[in-house]
Amino acid sequence: MEKFKITDLDLYYGTFKALIKVNLTIEANQITAFIGPSGCGKSTLLKSLNRMNDLIEGCRIDGNVLLDGEDIYGNIDVNLLRKRVGMVFQKPNPFPMSIYDNVAYGPRTHGIHSKIKLDEIVETSLRNAAIWDELKDRLKKSALGISGGQQQRLCIARALAVQPEVLLMDEPTSALDPISTSKIEDLISELKERYTIIIVTHNMQQAVRISDKTAFFLLGQVIEYDTTENIFSNPRQKETEDYITGRFG
């Protein structure tokens, strides 16, 4: 089943064309990885999937992005879109409030105020993010006091708490140590049963380890999009081969 269908997407930052004629179909309940050198447009494409690029001045879009058949650049409620398409950022960005309030922020935003329900959501979300056992005794403590790896898993829990369908992850482990990274990779693999996950990564081994499909970007274009196995063992394009064998990038 296809979740996102991107057709002929062009994206401009002012006069600079950051994405050129992108065509991609992203399958539900799979992990799709975006790889490519810095500045190739992979994060830009990720951000255009929940319209976070609306926040960037001078950003303009041509083409179509369909989420379950609905054009997300049409006349839609952006807040509702972002509830369905959650996001985890490159640097862990917990809010300066308690761990509990961090996770409860999303549900409260969407109108849940009953204490019993919130308690339940906070616990399930933290459990799903595999961090409940570490944090259950300090839910009322500030989220800024936990380690970077824990903060990132907290941010994943926070994103899960609004019950999204898709999780966008923008290099979620690039600021973390190897142990935290492997914990988060395990978590991502577990989450794919319930969510569609799109992950931008600089780390090709990471793409191999966790993703089902991989798109390789270069200078704003999708050069190749295939199953991860094919991309890494049997690339069809020369640029892809050069990149994955480390000849540039």
Next chain:
Amino acid sequence: MSTSKKTVINNNKKLTSKSKDPVSLILRILVWCAAALTIMILFVIIGYILYKGIPNLSLDLFDLEYNTQNVSLMPALINTVIMTILSITIAVPLGIFSAIYLTEYARRGSRLVKIVRITAETLSGIPSIIYGLFGLLFFVTTLHWGFSMLAGGFTLSIMILPLIMRTTEEALHAVPDSYREGSYGLGAGKMRTVFTIVLPSATPGILAGVILAIGRIVGETAALIYTSGTVADIPDSLLSSGRTLSVHMYALSSEGLFMDKAYATAVVLIILVILLNRISSYTAGKISKS
């Protein structure tokens, strides 16, 4: 074999040999003198006021009613509190909301933002006597409020508005964009993001600005003499005249009859101002920690 010569820096000097460069010595002395002088001036002023003022402090200075026997500063102290509350209630919401508009809602770098910012900066550079004259012409005369606490409060709130706007703007700018992104990413709208994430994170900075503004209100004379007048009693209503501590001091020393009492009043005023400054830097320190 390479034949290129290398530039060698002379490393033969002993580590213990101190540089005897005369320029650096002179500079060091100058810097030291400037620091010593600044600290000395501050201590001399405070010391002088304490020396002249403390012996003149007496209980009847704090009587509720002013007369020429007790020269009480109590009405002025109470007026200062009223004036502060009045100006702050007018200026703080206005300043905070306009700063929110400028940083969160207006398009970054738009003409309007630039104009408002230049206006605010110009306003903060205007001498307070000009505010006083404006208040006299507009609030006192044109609006027929007469010399009153209300006219003084409005004049002062115009005066501190740029200060509050600027500090609030800075505090809002200091909130990392990642907080905003995180909030939008969860499907929160602009309003919710600004009021539940951005504003609480900026509160210590805003508070520091407000306390700074209170310091200016407490220390202000020129803008008040022509607007809230110099009556030395607690006013019956906001439309009556009343003098604040600073105006009280100005009146005492310009009359020249109660110089001793003026010094005693100065002690109270200076303690008040130092206290406010300490609170301000304490809260400012709290932001940088978080």
